[in-house]
Amino acid sequence: xxxxxxxxxxxxxxxxxxxxxxxxxxxxxxxxxxxxxxxxxxxxxxxxxxxxxxxxxxxxxxxxxxxxxxxxxxxxxxxxxxxxxxxxxxxxxxxxxxxxxxxxxxxxxxxxxxxxxxxxxxxxxxxxxxxxxxxxxxxxxxxxxxxxxxxxxxxxxxxxxxxxxxxxxxxxxxxxxxxxxxxxxxxxxxxxxxxxxxxxxxxxxxxxxxxxxxxxxxxxxxxxxxxxxxxxxxxxxxxxxxxxxxxxxxxxxxxxxxxxxxxxxxxxxxxxxxxxxxxxxxxxxxxxxxxxxxxxxxxxxxxxxxxxxxxxxxxxxxxxxxxxxxxxxxxxxxxxxxxxxxxxxxxxxxxxxxxxxxxxxxxxxxxxxxxxxxxxxxxxxxxxxxxxxxxxxxxxxxxxxxxxxxxxxxxxxxxxxxxxxxxxxxxxxxxxxxxxxxxxxxxxxxxxxxxxxxxxxxxxxxxxxxxxxxxxxxxxxxxxxxxxxxxxxx
RNA sequence: GCCCCCAUCGUCUAGCCUGGUAAGGACACCGCCCUUUCAAGGCGGCGGCAGCAGUUCAAAUCUGCUUGGGGGCGCCA
Numbered sequence: 270x271x272x273x274x275x276x277x278x279x280x281x282x283x284x285x286x287x288x289x290x291x292x293x294x295x296x297x298x299x300x301x302x303x304x305x306x307x308x309x310x311x312x313x314x315x316x317x318x319x320x321x322x323x324x325x326x327x328x329x330x331x332x333x334x335x336x337x338x339x340x341x342x343x344x345x346x347x348x349x350x351x352x353x354x355x356x357x358x359x360x361x362x363x364x365x366x367x368x369x370x371x372x373x374x375x376x377x378x379x380x381x382x383x384x385x386x387x388x389x390x391x392x393x394x395x396x397x398x399x400x401x402x403x404x405x406x407x408x409x410x411x412x413x414x415x416x417x418x419x420x421x422x423x424x425x426x427x428x429x430x431x432x433x434x435x436x437x438x439x440x441x442x443x444x445x446x447x448x449x450x451x452x453x454x455x456x457x458x459x460x461x462x463x464x465x466x467x468x469x470x471x472x473x474x475x476x477x478x479x480x481x482x483x484x485x486x487x488x489x490x491x492x493x494x495x496x497x498x499x500x501x502x503x504x505x506x507x508x509x510x511x512x513x514x515x516x517x518x519x520x521x522x523x524x525x526x527x528x529x530x531x532x533x534x535x536x537x538x539x540x541x542x543x544x545x546x547x548x549x550x551x552x553x554x555x556x557x558x559x560x561x562x563x564x565x566x567x568x569x570x571x572x573x574x575x576x577x578x579x580x581x582x583x584x585x586x587x588x589x590x591x592x593x594x595x596x597x598x599x600x601x602x603x604x605x606x607x608x609x610x611x612x613x614x615x616x617x618x619x620x621x622x623x624x625x626x627x628x629x630x631x632x633x634x635x636x637x638x639x640x641x642x643x644x645x646x647x648x649x650x651x652x653x654x655x656x657x658x659x660x661x662x663x664x665x666x667x668x669x670x671x672x673x674x675x676x677x678x679x680x681x682x683x684x685x686x687x688x689x690x691x692x693x694x695x696x697x698x699x700x701x702x703x704x705x706x707x708x709x710x711x712x713x714x715x716x717x718x719x720x721x722x723x724x725x726x727x728x729x730x731x732x733x734x735x736x737x738x739x740x741x742x743x744x745x746x747x748x749x750x751x752x753x754x755x756x757x758x759x
Numbered sequence: 760g761c762c763c764c765c766a767u768c769g770u771c772u773a774g775c776c777u778g779g780u781a782a783g784g785a786c787a788c789c790g791c792c793c794u795u796u797c798a799a800g801g802c803g804g805c806g807g808c809a810g811c812a813g814u815u816c817a818a819a820u821c822u823g824c825u826u827g828g829g830g831g832c833g834c835c836a
Contacts, residue, residue: 280835280836315836317835318835318836368834371834372833375833375834386760387761388761388762388832389832390832412834431764434764436762442832445834448834450834452834454833474830475763475765476830476831477830477836478830479762479763479764479832480831480836502764502829505828507770509829510828510829537771540772541771542771542772544773544784544785545773546774547773547784548773548783548784549783549785550785551771551784551785551786568765568771568772570765570766570829571764571765571828571829571830572770573769574770574771575769575771575786577770577787578770578787579786581785581787582786584799629798631799632797632799704795707795708795708796712795718797719796719797720797721796721797721798722796722797722798723796724796
């Protein structure tokens with residue numbers, strides 16, 4: 270059997286979309302599974318919208334996800350001569366013709382036709398223009414495009430997921446293959462490249478189904494062998510419309526920056542529209558996915574992106590991950606959020622952050638949550654949740670409790686969780702009260718929150734100095750007639 | 760409007776091709792257990808074959824129609 274060659278061919282007009290990432294993933298997985306090649310091609314024929322930055326972002330995103338390519342990236346903008354040659358070939362064969370209609374004229378005719386309740390297709394106005402007529406139009410300064418002549422009949426192709434798909438050729442109109450700026454259009458460049466690059470499987474979103482008959486006709490006109498086509502379902506938002514900004518950010522970089530692990534996003538994306546069939550198994554390594562992957566068990570219907578499930582999956586990966594690895598991601602987040610400058614980071618910081626991670630990795634869904642919801646680890650001035658402050662530190666005897674805690678904790682030299690716990694419990698027993706009587710106010714005093722990790726572990730990670738300072742500050746704050754922070758709001 | 764694709768719990772899906780075991784799992788949700796709070800973990804629960812015909816002894820599985828959803832109809836890709 271011939272070598273399996275798949276490709277991912279994004280156009281660099283923005284970030285890598287989750288849908289694109291999943292398309293890349295399936296192409297990559299099939300190539301790996303079949304010991305073939307995965308090729309990257311940048312479709313930058315839209316001069317106005319393509320940017321170099323976008324190329325960088327897309328490449329970074331692919332690499333971050335571990336979707337490494339074996340060939341490329343090829344840039345269509347560097348292959349213009351090739352497209353011109355094939356365009357000329359079609360023209361010589363009489364399968365493509367010059368069209369001088371301007372976009373404005375076409376729009377006018379389109380409106381007119383539609384107004385009569387008819388479907389617009391290019392009216393072949395420029396089909397069979399005589400050489401003198403063309404020359405005259407050129408003299409007028411008109412630019413021309415090249416249109417592909419659609420023969421009568423029916424076009425059928427086989428989709429690996431759906432079987433035969435038929436289109437009446439009348440539904441297709443003579444589409445443009447070379448633009449007036451000399452650039453090829455998508456359908457044309459795509460076919461020429463896929464053929465020349467010997468792509469064996471074209472795996473793309475099913476929003477391309479209607480392009481496929483046009484491309485098939487092009488393959489036939491150019492005398493190229495047909496690849497296998499597989500149109501994979503789209504990824505939709507909660508409201509079942511195309512996943513877009515309205516659903517939160519659909520970009521791979523957004524999830525990277527929020528502290529999602531690449532292996533988790535990879536796993537989640539792979540499980541959209543695909544399942545191995547094994548029950549109770551949701552967590553798959555890249556290798557496990559490659560081993561099990563096949564186009565045949567990709568579903569045909571669109572999949573809704575479910576952040577809850579991604580969050581769950583990411584939390585599973587976080588719990589299993591190495592602390593140093595997680596720490597390096599946290600570090601980037603802290604820098605990006607302005608908690609610290611890169612040049613200020615010391616090994617002591619890292620040591621501390623690793624402890625924070627060790628303590629918190631079981632209770633977070635993504636790393637940025639630490640900075641957002643457990644800021645008390647990264648700031649000196651603890652912010653108090655108003656309800657926590659009022660309910661837990663509002664009691665009559667709280668000042669006394671905090672005072673006792675401060676005195677007791679000050680005497681402990683070996684500031685470790687088991688020792689701290691023993692001390693607090695002992696103190697509670699001596700007073701004849703439950704340990705919770707001390708635990709809750711202490712937690713709020715040092716973290717500002719009612720919820721969080723185990724108190725004694727928290728105290729150990731924060732360290733004696735911070736703990737004492739925070740208790741003192743809390744004591745002072747409850748003495749004040751009016752709570753000074755969080756003016757306004759809830 | 761025209762063309763194309765799709766249809767199993769709220770969501771991701773297994774089962775469908777090769778009709779026949781109480782339609783299974785995961786996320787979410789709800790309870791209980793554990794527990795200093797929150798998580799995690801354990802146990803349990805809720806919840807689905809879009810509808811209507813047809814074929815058949817038997818239909819989630821095969822066929823048709825209806826409905827619903829998605830996509831396309833650019834000198835964008």
